[in-house]
Amino acid sequence: MLMPMATVKPRVRPTRDEVRERILDAALEVFAAQGFAGATIDAIGQAAGFTKGAVYSNFGSKDELFLALLDRQFERRSAVIATAFDSGGDVGTITEALSQSMLDSIHEQHSYHLVFFEYWLRAMRDPQLREGLVTRSRAAAEQALRVVESSGADLPSAQLTELARLFVAISTGVAMEETLQPGAITATSLGHLLAGLIDQPTNG
Structure with a gap:
C-alpha cells in the first residue's frame, strides 16, 4: 500500500x-x-x-540602528498619548490614563531606556550625534502635538505646542528616575503634575 x-x-x-x-x-x-x-x-x-x-x-551603522529604535519609541509614545486623549472625560481622567500608560510603557521597556541613556551621554560628547538627537526630539514634540490636536482638545495652539515639548521632556526625566528606582513615581503624582500643566493658562 x-x-x-x-x-x-x-x-x-x-x-x-x-x-x-x-x-x-x-x-x-x-x-x-x-x-x-x-x-x-x-x-x-x-x-x-x-x-x-x-x-x-x-x-x-550602529548609529542608524539606534536612531531607528528612537523613532520606533516615539511612535509608541504617540500611541500612548492618543489612547489617553481618546479615553474621553475631563482633564483628570485624561491625565490619569496618560500617567498610567506612560509608567507602564517605561516599565515594559527597561532595556530601551538603558540604551537611550548610554547613547545620550555619547551624543553629549559628539556634536553631530547631539544634533541628531535634538532633531528627533523636536520631531517627537511635533508628533505629540499632532496627536493632541487631532483629539479635539479644547486648548490654545500655543499651549498645545508647549505641552507637547514638556511632555517629551517629562517622559524622559520620569524614565530616568523609574529605571533607577522603579516605583519612585506614582501615576497619581504624575497625573497631578500633567493636570496642572494642562490647566495652567498661557501668558500672552
Whole structure:
C-alpha cells in the first residue's frame, strides 16, 4: 500500500518590514546586554537570525540602528498619548490614563531606556550625534502635538505646542528616575503634575 506523500509547505520569506523589526529587536537586546560601544553588527545579525550583510542592507551603522529604535519609541509614545486623549472625560481622567500608560510603557521597556541613556551621554560628547538627537526630539514634540490636536482638545495652539515639548521632556526625566528606582513615581503624582500643566493658562 502506497503511503501518501507529505505535503511540503513552501518557505515563506519574511517581508522587509519584518526583517527590519527583527533586526531592531535584536539590536536593542544586544545594545542593552553589551553596551552600545561593545555591541557589534555581527552579534546583532546573529541575534536576529540573519547575516551581517542583511543588517547592513537595512541599516548602515550602529548609529542608524539606534536612531531607528528612537523613532520606533516615539511612535509608541504617540500611541500612548492618543489612547489617553481618546479615553474621553475631563482633564483628570485624561491625565490619569496618560500617567498610567506612560509608567507602564517605561516599565515594559527597561532595556530601551538603558540604551537611550548610554547613547545620550555619547551624543553629549559628539556634536553631530547631539544634533541628531535634538532633531528627533523636536520631531517627537511635533508628533505629540499632532496627536493632541487631532483629539479635539479644547486648548490654545500655543499651549498645545508647549505641552507637547514638556511632555517629551517629562517622559524622559520620569524614565530616568523609574529605571533607577522603579516605583519612585506614582501615576497619581504624575497625573497631578500633567493636570496642572494642562490647566495652567498661557501668558500672552
